[in-house]
Amino acid sequence: MTTTLSDLTEFVESQLSGWPEAKARYEALGLTERRIERYGEWPLIVQHNPARAVSTEARTDAASIAARPCFLCSSNRPEEQKAIDWPEDWQLLVNPFPVLPLHFVGASRSHQPQSALPLAAIEAALAFPGLVAFFNGAKAGASAPDHLHYQAVLASELPLLGHIEKLHRSFGSAFSDELDPALPVKFISVLASPDDDELMWKVMNARGRNAETGLPDPDMVNTFVWTDGEGLLRALVFPRTRHRPACFFKEGEERIAVSPGALDMVGLFIVPRAEDYARLDRARIEEIYREVQPAAADMRELWR
Secondary structure, eight states, rough: OOOOOHHHHHHHHHHHHHHHHHHHHHHHGGGGGEEEEEEEEEEEEEOOOOOHHHHHHHOOSSHHHHSSOOSSGGGGGTHHHHHHEOOTTEEEEEEEOOSSSSSEEEEEOOOOOOOSHHHHHHHHHSTTTTTEEEEEEEETSSSOSSSEEEEEEGGGGOHHHHHHHHOOOEEEEEEEEHOOEEEEOOOEEEEEOOTEEEEEEEEHTTOEEEETTOOOEESSEEEEEEETSSSSSSEEEEOOOOSSOOGGGGGGGGOOOOOOOHHHHHHHEEEOOOHHHHHHHHHHHHHHHHHHSEEEEHHHHHOO
C-alpha cells in the first residue's frame, strides 16, 4: 500500500497522543517567539526555541559520539517512538525535538555514518509532494553523524524555497548571487526533471571545503530536495567550510550559541537562548553566514 502525506500526518497525531514529552515540545512551538529580518522579498526568520538547545549544543567530536548510545538506532529509541517502514531499509520517525509543526526524520535501518545525501531523501521528495527533505552533512550540523539520516518538513514553512521557485525557471543549476544578489547566504539552486539522474548525482555528491585541511569535503554540505507545483525536482545545495561560527566558542556577552544546520542556512535561524535571540541582529547573521561558507568563487569551483 502506498504511503501518502495524509498518512504521515495521521502518524504524527497518533505519536503525539501517546508520547507526552514529544507532545509538550510540539505544543511549545505555538509559544515560540519569532521575528523577521527581510532581505528584499525573502523573509529570514529568527526563532527563539529553547527546546533545541540539545541539538545546538550537541558535542559531535568522535569521543563524544562513541560515548553515547545512538538515538537513531531502533534498540535505543524511546519506547513511545514508533516508525513507518519506508522505503526498504529506511524508517520514518517523528522528530521528538521539532523546529516546525510537522517534522520527520528518515533514518537508515542500519547503523552507518552520515556520508552523502541518500537516495531515500530524493525518493521522499518525489513520493510526498508538499514535503522538503533536507540533509545535514556529518560536519555541517548533523547531531547524529554516526547514523545515516535525513529530515523532512513542509516546504511551505521555508520561504526561501518559494522565492527561488519564482526566480529559477530554467533546467540546470544556478548560483544564488545570479538569482538574487541581496541574499546574505550562498547556494546552488537546481531544477531538474525527476528522471535527470546525472544532475541529481551531482547534488548527492556535492562538496564543501574543510577550513582546517583546505580540501574539498563531502561532509561540509547542507542540501534540500523537493518537488514543485509542476512536479519538477528542485534542490538547494549549501557548501560549507565550518560547522560553527567563532561566536559559538566565545564566552560571556560575546557568546552567541548558534550552530547552523540546514534549516539555519535556508533562513530559519534557531536560537535556544533568550539573550542570543535579543542580540542576533542583521550584521551578526550576515557574519555567521560568511564564516561558515566558502567565497562565491570557491563555491563555483567546488560545483564543477
